[in-house]
Structure formats: structure tokens, C-alpha cells
Amino acid sequence: MFREAANKSALLLAEDEEQMVGLLRFLLERQGYKVLVATDGRQALSMINEMPPPALVILDVMLPYVRGGQLLAQIRAKAEWRAVPVIMLTGDSTEGSIVRALDAGADDYVIKPFSFEELLARVRRSLNSRA
Amino acid sequence: MSTLDPIVKLVWTSGVGLVVLAFSLFLLTLASRLWLMGKERRRKQFLALWTPFLAQSLVHAPHQLPRISAADSYTFLELWNYFHASFRGEIKERLNHIACLSGMNRVAMRMLKQWSVRKRLMAIATLGHLRERSAWAELTRIAHGENPTLSLAAAKALVDIDARAATPILIPLVASRTNWSSAKVAAVLKEMEIDVISEPLARAAFSVSPDNTARLIRYLEATRCTSALPVLRWYVKQGTPEDRVVAACLRFFGRFGSREDLEMVRSYLSHPNWLVRLEAVRALGAIGIQEDVESLIRRLVDENWWVRYRAAEALTGLPFVGRERVRQIQEEQTDQSAREILAPFLFAA
Numbered sequence: 054m055f056r057e058a059a060n061k062s063a064l065l066l067a068e069d070e071e072q073m074v075g076l077l078r079f080l081l082e083r084q085g086y087k088v089l090v091a092t093d094g095r096q097a098l099s100m101i102n103e104m105p106p107p108a109l110v111i112l113d114v115m116l117p118y119v120r121g122g123q124l125l126a127q128i129r130a131k132a133e134w135r136a137v138p139v140i141m142l143t144g145d146s147t148e149g150s151i152v153r154a155l156d157a158g159a160d161d162y163v164i165k166p167f168s169f170e171e172l173l174a175r176v177r178r179s180l181n182s183r184a
Numbered sequence: 185m186s187t188l189d190p191i192v193k194l195v196w197t198s199g200v201g202l203v204v205l206a207f208s209l210f211l212l213t214l215a216s217r218l219w220l221m222g223k224e225r226r227r228k229q230f231l232a233l234w235t236p237f238l239a240q241s242l243v244h245a246p247h248q249l250p251r252i253s254a255a256d257s258y259t260f261l262e263l264w265n266y267f268h269a270s271f272r273g274e275i276k277e278r279l280n281h282i283a284c285l286s287g288m289n290r291v292a293m294r295m296l297k298q299w300s301v302r303k304r305l306m307a308i309a310t311l312g313h314l315r316e317r318s319a320w321a322e323l324t325r326i327a328h329g330e331n332p333t334l335s336l337a338a339a340k341a342l343v344d345i346d347a348r349a350a351t352p353i354l355i356p357l358v359a360s361r362t363n364w365s366s367a368k369v370a371a372v373l374k375e376m377e378i379d380v381i382s383e384p385l386a387r388a389a390f391s392v393s394p395d396n397t398a399r400l401i402r403y404l405e406a407t408r409c410t411s412a413l414p415v416l417r418w419y420v421k422q423g424t425p426e427d428r429v430v431a432a433c434l435r436f437f438g439r440f441g442s443r444e445d446l447e448m449v450r451s452y453l454s455h456p457n458w459l460v461r462l463e464a465v466r467a468l469g470a471i472g473i474q475e476d477v478e479s480l481i482r483r484l485v486d487e488n489w490w491v492r493y494r495a496a497e498a499l500t501g502l503p504f505v506g507r508e509r510v511r512q513i514q515e516e517q518t519d520q521s522a523r524e525i526l527a528p529f530l531f532a533a
Contacts, residue, residue, distance in 0.1 A: 063388060071231075071235075072235055072263060072266050072267070073266075075235035075236060075239060075423075076235065076239045076242075076267065079236055079239035079240065079243075080239065080243070130497060141228065145255060165270060166270050166271050166272050168272040168273030168274070169273065169275055170273060171273070
């Protein structure tokens, strides 16, 4: 079902807000990335289970059905996906939330509202560090 | 039969009336449902067209934009404000350029005078994001208005336009408006530069009633206004402030205080008010040293459950008290409630 993901520039974007997806997809595709979208946790989970790993995952913490933290645990538990860098998108800027995300295995996090340039820099850095 | 005629007539007329009324209500419901569905369809079509268009416009600044009809302007502003609230940096400037190019600044000014609260809120948020100085007087008037939602939104818009100039308007309102959402006020204050608000907020905290003082100290805490520490220390040392104020100060010392505050915090551990004892225990958990362990152990048998719970939490959270020491403390307790209150923390440690 999700065969197309094994691509060095393929990113999985798990985000439930339609407008945010529209904008991020456009801006990321413009940078040459292939963007695969999951609009809820359940869809993201089935993509993790069925798809070859993408180059990077951008994961919203608050997703319907399955939370970002649970998806992150799933990613880290799956042998093929374990090395995929994950950037968490979070609206919660409290220390606890950031520590939880990093402890759970996130490579980086971006707090909403965020600068798109900053997100791009973090995507590039994460991709380079795993290259 | 003829005597029954008026009754039958009345029943028949009422019956027909009810059927007509029910049918009219059905038609009205159907019409409003169809109208709402049409409106939603139109909204979705607009968003499907404008989301990529707006995204593209953020990359290549357009010279002109397609006309946005009056019926679609609310949806446009919804999308535009959503992007504004979601991003930081250069994108915000580009969004402002697009709004001015499409005449949305004028639309928002007109919307501000409409009857609908929903539209006025949208207009207020837009003008704030646009930093529209020409709306300053009208926003100030709304900020002083009765409706708490509108007034707080207007106060936030004033901050967005010019935080420094908005401070003398905002602080007295923050001090007096008890119907404003505390979480939203804290969010507005957090967005402001600390040096702009710290002094006026601290000054306001001690010129209002004790109830409001405690509330304002919590705002100082939310904004991490550490420069207020000396004033709070001085205030507590003056003696006998209201219990609520002492509790708020102790909470503040717990977050931003130092060893300098230990003596003062310890002196409130046996205060008659449980809320004050609770905050003292929490503060001690954050800034306490080795010799405070005994004081915290004594609070494990406090008459109030919450104080006992926080004492156990503070004790197990002290960096120099390890799991084994906690277990030992638990075994040493002769009081059953003290042993029980430590159990979950021992399990989690």
C-alpha cells in the first residue's frame, strides 16, 4: 500500500491540521523533499507498519487516535525504522514535555509557533547527522 | 351535534394549525441545514483554492491577488490568522504583505464594528497581527469594555501592535479584571519582553487587594520575572501579609529562590494554614539542603493529606536523597499514613 517511501529524500509528515499540512507540504516539496502525509495517528501507525522507512519523520505530538509519543515508541521498536531521525512538533513548550520527547527517542523538537527556516535547518541537520 | 360544532371546529383548526406549524418548522430546519451545508462547501472550496495559493504567495511575493468576495473574507482571515499563529519569523511579514495587498486590513477595520462577537474577535486578532496602529484607539476602547473575551483579545492585539506602549493600559486591566482567563493572561504576558513588564507588574501586585496580589504574583511566576524576588522577600519580611499572598510568595521562592530564602521558607512549615504549609514544603523540595530532610519527614504526619503528599514528593525529589534513604525513612515511620504516603514515590523512584 505504501511502497513509495524508500527514497532518500522522502519525509513522513504526521500532522492532523489540514492547513498546516498544506503549507508544510508545499514548502518542503519546494526544497526537493518528497512528502508523505499521515493526518492521524492510526494512519501514521499503519504507514510505520507497512512502509519502508523514510529519510526522516516529522511527528506532531498531539495526533488523533494514537499520540505522537506512542508512534515514536513504535518507530524506535521497529528494527527497520529505528535509525530514522524523528523531529517532534509540539505546542507545549514546558521543560517536561521537551524532556519526555527527547527521552522517548526524538532526535529533535520544534515548538509551535515555529519558524519554517528553523524547521528546515533542523531537517537538514538531522538528515546529515544520519547520512 | 350543533352544540359540539364550535369545539370540533376549534380542535380541527388547532390540528391544522399544528400541522402547518410543524411543516413550517420542518421547512425552516431543512432550509437552514441546506444553507449551512452550502456555506461549509463554499468554505472548503475556498480553503482548497487558497491554502496552496497562500503558501505559494509566501515564497514569491505576488504583485496582485485574486479578489476575495465579502462572503469569503471571514474564511480568508481564519486561514491567514491560523498561519500567523502557527509560524514565527519572516513568514509573518510576508503574510502581512499579502493581507494589505488583498485589502484585508480595511476589511478587518470594518469587521471590528460589526455586531457578531465571532467576527469582531477575528478582526481584533487580524489587526493585532498586522500591527495596525490606526486601530489603537478602537482596540483600547474594546479592551476596557465589559465582554471579557473581547476585552482580553483587544488587550493582546494592543500588545502585538506595540508592547511597550500597551503596558500602561494592560497592567491596570490585568490587576482589576478578575473575569479574564488566567491562562490566557499569562500567555499574553509571556509574549512580552520581561524588562517591559516586570517592574510595572511587581508594582501593581502590591497596590491591589490581597486576593489580586496573590493572582499577580502568580503572573510574575508565570512570566519568570525573577527581578521581583527582592520585592517579594521584602514584602514577606514586613510580616503578617494575607495567607494567600504568603502562599503565592513561597511558590515563587520555590521556583526562583535560593539558599537566601531557606530561613524564611522554613519558618512557614508549621503555619496554621495548610495551603501555606503546602507551599513551604514544595519550596523546600526545590531549594532545600541536607538539614531540611528532618523538617520534611516531620511533615509526613501533617494533619492535611495534601501537605503529607507534597512532603513525600519533596523528600523523594531531593537530589541527595536516594531510593535507599527513602526506603529507610519509610521503615522508620511509626505512623501508618506516613508510610503509605511514601509508598507510591518509592515505587516510582
